[in-house]
Amino acid sequence: MQTKIKYLALATLFFSTSSLILAADLTKAYDMPDATKMIEKDLIAGATEYTMPKSCDLTDAKAIARGDFMFNNLNGKKAKGKPPEGLVKFIEETGKDGKVKKKPKQYGNCIACHNIEGSKGAGNIGPSLVNYKGIFLDTKVRTAQFVYQKIADPRVDNPNTHMTVNLTTGLFNEQEICDYTAYVISEKKKK
Numbered sequence: 001m002q003t004k005i006k007y008l009a010l011a012t013l014f015f016s017t018s019s020l021i022l023a024a025d026l027t028k029a030y031d032m033p034d035a036t037k038m039i040e041k042d043l044i045a046g047a048t049e050y051t052m053p054k055s056c057d058l059t060d061a062k063a064i065a066r067g068d069f070m071f072n073n074l075n076g077k078k079a080k081g082k083p084p085e086g087l088v089k090f091i092e093e094t095g096k097d098g099k100v101k102k103k104p105k106q107y108g109n110c111i112a113c114h115n116i117e118g119s120k121g122a123g124n125i126g127p128s129l130v131n132y133k134g135i136f137l138d139t140k141v142r143t144a145q146f147v148y149q150k151i152a153d154p155r156v157d158n159p160n161t162h163m164t165v166n167l168t169t170g171l172f173n174e175q176e177i178c179d180y181t182a183y184v185i186s187e188k189k190k191k
């Protein structure tokens with residue numbers, strides 16, 4: 001009984017001192033950087049509505065191939081294999097010193113969050129897009145316009161989305177959003 005009381009007293013002492021330490025005001029111990037400027041720089045325009053352009057050819061095999069490549073890769077430096085027609089691995093950019101530099105092209109890496117046919121190690125932050133055509137398009141639950149808008153700016157139908165904003169940020173252009181849309185809604189073979 002006595003030892004029990006001893007342990008209880010020790011535990012009380014431990015918890016009361018640790019809460020003192022935890023409650024200490026650490027903001028005085030190090031410099032707090034002012035992040036306002038950084039945040040302002042990173043702010044993007046609000047949720048923006050888009051209409052899928054008429055030029056979007058959703059059945060074009062080349063568009064589907066480009067969508068597939070960008071969906072499953074992070075950037076041109078990391079991507080394996082030759083990019084499909086109409087897609088590059090590196091883009092040229094003129095630096096402040098006037099010199100032209102090669103920069104890896106950024107892709108969507110949608111696979112980090114979405115499962116899809118043939119994926120290896122897909123993420124599950126977003127819903128699975130396996131058999132998207134059969135489940136969502138053929139049943140008229142979704143339209144190609146919905147998918148285009150979702151990829152361009154997912155905040156329009158879901159302000160609290162965790163998905164990346166792809167057109168409003170300028171990360172991709174209209175043609176590339178078309179390519180992703182074409183790929184997502186295409187009929188796929190189980191690889």
Ligand code: HEC
Pocket residue numbers: 071108109110111112113114125126127136142147150151154158161162163164166180181184
């Ligand atoms: C950081 C994680 C993340 C990334 C990266 C991401 N998504 Fe999403 N996506 C989500 C989440 C979460 C949802 C569900 C919430 C919503 O609809 O906004 C979603 C929803 C969707 C939907 C709608 C499904 C439906 O019918 O309800 C489509 C289509 C889609 N994503 C396609 C893509 C494509 C294409 C890319 C790559 C350009 C991509 N996503 C990248 C997280 C992500």
